[in-house]
Every structure is written in C-alpha cells, then in structure tokens.
Amino acid sequence: MSTKRLTNDLVVIGGGAAGMFAAVEAAKNGLRVLLLEKNERLGKKLAITGKGRCNVTNACLPEEVLKNIPKNPRFLYSAVYGFTPQQTMTFFEENGCPLKIERGNRVFPLSDRSADIISVLERCLKQYGVSIRQERATGLFVQEGRLVGVKTDRGIISCNRAIVCTGGKSYPLTGSTGDGYRLASSVGHTIMEPRGSLVPLESNSDCAQMQGLSLRNTELKLVDGKRKTVFRDFGELLFTHFGISGPMALSASAHLKENEKYCVVLDLKPALDEAKLDARFLRDFEKYANRSMENALADLYPHSMIPVLLKRCNISPSMQANSLTKQQRRLLLEQTKKFVIPITATRPVEEAIITRGGVNVKEVDPKTMQSKLVSGLYFAGEILDCDAYTGGFNLQIAWSTAYAAANACVQSLSDD
Numbered sequence: 001m002s003t004k005r006l007t008n009d010l011v012v013i014g015g016g017a018a019g020m021f022a023a024v025e026a027a028k029n030g031l032r033v034l035l036l037e038k039n040e041r042l043g044k045k046l047a048i049t050g051k052g053r054c055n056v057t058n059a060c061l062p063e064e065v066l067k068n069i070p071k072n073p074r075f076l077y078s079a080v081y082g083f084t085p086q087q088t089m090t091f092f093e094e095n096g097c098p099l100k101i102e103r104g105n106r107v108f109p110l111s112d113r114s115a116d117i118i119s120v121l122e123r124c125l126k127q128y129g130v131s132i133r134q135e136r137a138t139g140l141f142v143q144e145g146r147l148v149g150v151k152t153d154r155g156i157i158s159c160n161r162a163i164v165c166t167g168g169k170s171y172p173l174t175g176s177t178g179d180g181y182r183l184a185s186s187v188g189h190t191i192m193e194p195r196g197s198l199v200p201l202e203s204n205s206d207c208a209q210m211q212g213l214s215l216r217n218t219e220l221k222l223v224d225g226k227r228k229t230v231f232r233d234f235g236e237l238l239f240t241h242f243g244i245s246g247p248m249a250l251s252a253s254a255h256l257k258e259n260e261k262y263c264v265v266l267d268l269k270p271a272l273d274e275a276k277l278d279a280r281f282l283r284d285f286e287k288y289a290n291r292s293m294e295n296a297l298a299d300l301y302p303h304s305m306i307p308v309l310l311k312r313c314n315i316s317p318s319m320q321a322n323s324l325t326k327q328q329r330r331l332l333l334e335q336t337k338k339f340v341i342p343i344t345a346t347r348p349v350e351e352a353i354i355t356r357g358g359v360n361v362k363e364v365d366p367k368t369m370q371s372k373l374v375s376g377l378y379f380a381g382e383i384l385d386c387d388a389y390t391g392g393f394n395l396q397i398a399w400s401t402a403y404a405a406a407n408a409c410v411q412s413l414s415d416d
Helices: 017-028 047-053 061-067 074-082 085-094 116-125 179-186 247-253 272-288 304-314 326-337 391-413
Strands: 010-013 033-036 099-104 106-110 131-133 137-143 145-153 155-158 160-163 190-198 214-224 229-239 243-245 262-267 339-343 356-357 377-380
Touching: 010 017, 010 099, 010 247, 017 116, 017 391, 047 116, 061 074, 074 391, 085 106, 085 116, 085 391, 106 116, 131 190, 137 179, 137 339, 145 179, 160 179, 179 326, 179 356, 229 247, 243 247, 243 339, 262 272, 326 339, 326 356, 377 391
Parallel strands: 010 033, 010 160, 033 131, 160 377
Antiparallel strands: 099 106, 137 145, 145 155, 190 356, 214 229, 214 262, 229 243, 262 339
C-alpha cells in the first residue's frame, strides 16, 4: 500500500439510501468522499420502496421508532436519538422535496414519487463534491487491525475509512446480493443468517381459492404454538396463490421465530361483536329466506370468500337460508370472528422488503457504527442485524445509522 497522502478520506460502499446519505453527510463536513455503486444508477432499491412512492420515514418521536424495531432496538438507541425522524423530514424539505404525512404517520414525498427523494440525494452528492464510481467492492485490506484499502473489480483503492452500506439480500435485482456480508465476514465479522422480514406468508389452507381478494378493515392476530398472541394489527390483507400478503401479513412476518408454529387469526367483522353479528345474520336470512346460502351472504362477505366460509362450516352453498340451523349459524359466526390461517413458511428472502439478519451488532459500536474488530471500518443500513415494521421505520434506520457512521468518520479525521 502506498504511504503517500490518500486521495479519499472516506470510501462509501453502496449507493442506496444509507450510502448516499452517509456520503452526503461526510462530504458536507469536509471529507473527500468516494462513493462506489455497482449498479448503473444510484438508489435502485429506494426507487421501488413504498410501491414507488418512498415511505421516507415515520413522523413520530424517537422512542416510537424504537418500539417498532423488534430486532436489536437497544443497539439503535444512540443512532435514532442522534438523527431523528424530524431531522430526516427537515433534511429533505430544506433540500427541495416537500413531504406529506399519511395514515399511521407515514411520510411520503408530496409528489408521491420516490424519484424526488433520490434527486435530493443526488443533488447533494454533486453539491458537496462526492466522487462516484460504478464499481463493485470485492475485498477489504486490513493491516494490524486497521483498514488500509478496498479492492474493487477495477483495482485497489487506498483508504483508512470505509462505510459498508450494501444492504441485505432482499430484491436482488436491485443489487442487494449479499456482497456486504462477504466483505464483513472476510475480516472476521459474524453474519447472522439472512432471512426475509416484511415478507408474504405461505399457508397450505384454502387461501388459494380466494386468490386476488383484498380485505380492508380487518383485524389480524398472529398466534404462536402456545396460543399466545404475539402480534395484532388492523388494516389490509391480500390472499394469494401461496397464502397471504398485504401490509398486515408483512408486519406479522417480522415477529416469526425460527422453528416455531404460527397461525393467523382474522376477525372479518371487527366492528361487530358476536351479538350484533348474529342479529345481522338473522336480518339477512329473513330478508333472503328463500335464496341459497351462497346468495344470502352476498351483503356480508366478498363473493370469492363465501364458498370458503360455507365449506369450513360444512354448509351447502345451495341450502336455502330459511333452512339454516342455529348450530350452523353459530359455526358461521365463529368462522367470521376467528378465521384461522395456519402459517407454513415465509416466502424466500428474495421476495422480502427487507432482510432480517446481517452483521452481528455485538461486533459494532452503537454510537459510531464502527467495527469493534477493524478500526476504520463502519456499517450502516440494512447490512446490520436490525429490522423494523412497515411504516418508514426501516428507512429511518438507514438515515440514522448513516448519519452516525459519517459523523464518526468526520470526528476520527479531526482526531488524527
């Protein structure tokens, strides 16, 4: 390695949310920054977040962010309080991207275009003189416990500070192919097994018969093998050919532990208690007394769900409503309030919104995001073993950890 003065004070590996923001923050504070991104453009995964709208953060207090992080929230305490959702919002609005707050305090660009978030970051990269190269980092050089260089597919870059922001393994077509895990493990870091989080759930039940059906205003409970409710939500759900998806299913997936059995229990009519629901049954069955059960339930349930409900209750779809017994009506009520879907697996990590697992946070300083094993090596974003629920919290982790890492690099340079 050359002993002459280095061209770059910092190399940032990965041009996603965390990488771009870390590069901006470091360069704004005077560092000469080189950003490496293997894709032909920056922010490829950021472009598709929030269905292309980019749920940039959640307009809540830091303690609320931490409550929405089921994996290693204590590790993120300093980072989230060091760069809060309000600071995230201020950054984007002051740099020309007006924001809006929607249900659940979710924050989006006023334009509903993720491209506007990426444009802010790209303008700031240019404004603060960040050098950008389309290169893939393939190795790290370490001497006597200190980072001295980064190897890429085009050569070797001498440096004594690098922030790895390569993401996880979800959405591999955007470039999240696990490169960062290989880099980290090559210098001794433990990688917690990457698995999908915020991922659809598979079931061997009758979900496929309702493929394409979207439910709203439904209550979901995730129940473990000990019949304990480990998660509860209210909102939207989608039935698919393999099981269930939609916002509630994705959030529920973040609570699954390996080698444990789970089921999802839906309340299809949460606004009605059992007495009111039974009264509604009686009114409808009187109104449609001479119709088949399949038609008599049309005011209460979506068309594709009715045959499934009737089969679960062992009621013939052709039975006339006025022939329904009290016991059968009770079964229908129970299925409505407790529609059970056994969960057999999650979809592959490649279909997940984010990755659970990654660099073991016990090997990273929570205040600086610096490796405890290699001086000068930092991590930010999804590569860390931290994940959160839907609602903008995962991007807030990216902003907060990137800010912490960038400013630690700034401080370390001044200390030198």
